[in-house]
Amino acid sequence: MFKKSVLSTAAFMVAIVAASGVSPFSFLWVYEPDAPTCLKKEL
Amino acid sequence: MVKRLSDYIASYISNELNYNQDKGEVMSYGLEIIIGGFLKTISLITLSLVLGIFSYTMVGMVSFAVFRTIIGGAHQDTYGKCFVTSITILLCIGALGKNFYFVADSSIWAFLVYGQSFFSTLTWVPAGTEKKEIKNQKLRIKMKSMSIALLTLWIILIILYPIYNYQQYVFSSILGVFTAFFLITPLAYKLMSIKFNFKKGVI
Numbered sequence: 001m002f003k004k005s006v007l008s009t010a011a012f013m014v015a016i017v018a019a020s021g022v023s024p025f026s027f028l029w030v031y032e033p034d035a036p037t038c039l040k041k042e043l
Numbered sequence: 044m045v046k047r048l049s050d051y052i053a054s055y056i057s058n059e060l061n062y063n064q065d066k067g068e069v070m071s072y073g074l075e076i077i078i079g080g081f082l083k084t085i086s087l088i089t090l091s092l093v094l095g096i097f098s099y100t101m102v103g104m105v106s107f108a109v110f111r112t113i114i115g116g117a118h119q120d121t122y123g124k125c126f127v128t129s130i131t132i133l134l135c136i137g138a139l140g141k142n143f144y145f146v147a148d149s150s151i152w153a154f155l156v157y158g159q160s161f162f163s164t165l166t167w168v169p170a171g172t173e174k175k176e177i178k179n180q181k182l183r184i185k186m187k188s189m190s191i192a193l194l195t196l197w198i199i200l201i202i203l204y205p206i207y208n209y210q211q212y213v214f215s216s217i218l219g220v221f222t223a224f225f226l227i228t229p230l231a232y233k234l235m236s237i238k239f240n241f242k243k244g245v246i
Contacts (some may be wrong), residue, residue, distance in 0.1 A: 007059050011070060014056075016166060018073030024169070024177055032118045032125075032174055033046070033075040036068035036159065043177040 100137030140215025
């Protein structure tokens, strides 16, 4: 149960980073990996 | 390496939490950003400390990164190339900032860079890549406005340096901003062998 909570929290935080990576106001200055299709959007 | 490590961790988390493939891909993408950025930041901090240019490099890096997140610009096509190029550029900024900050009146350099950046903002911001291109005109104008507002705030901070006595860092900051805006020019894209049609997104 504890392990699942920790992993869920980590997954949520990683998902926020992933979403910010495709937002118009965060051109990644460090690296630009291929965004997954489900996150891609027309800007 | 970063991609493989991200895929491995994402796959582990997805299995534990019974995520579908889409969620797994999002995990992997987010982890790639985090791990890639972490490795680069740690390497930059370590190398700049070893070379004795830490504070100058950090000022250059922050000045570069703040603008870069809004204005976009050229990217290398692999993590390895990106790692080497950006670490080299930022260490050069730190070294030049430390050794040449006294060569001329920083205000003159700052105004020259402000002019160059202002022109670049009107012409190319936001400068996209094949992976990310902003075509929405309202959004483009918003990003240009943000860039100009940030540039103006930056030049005010530069003008105020005699009052707050941070002259030794001004040149590093100027170099960081210059580099960020240089990387949105067609010349930088050409130097990095990146094919991108600038005409498509220009307002």
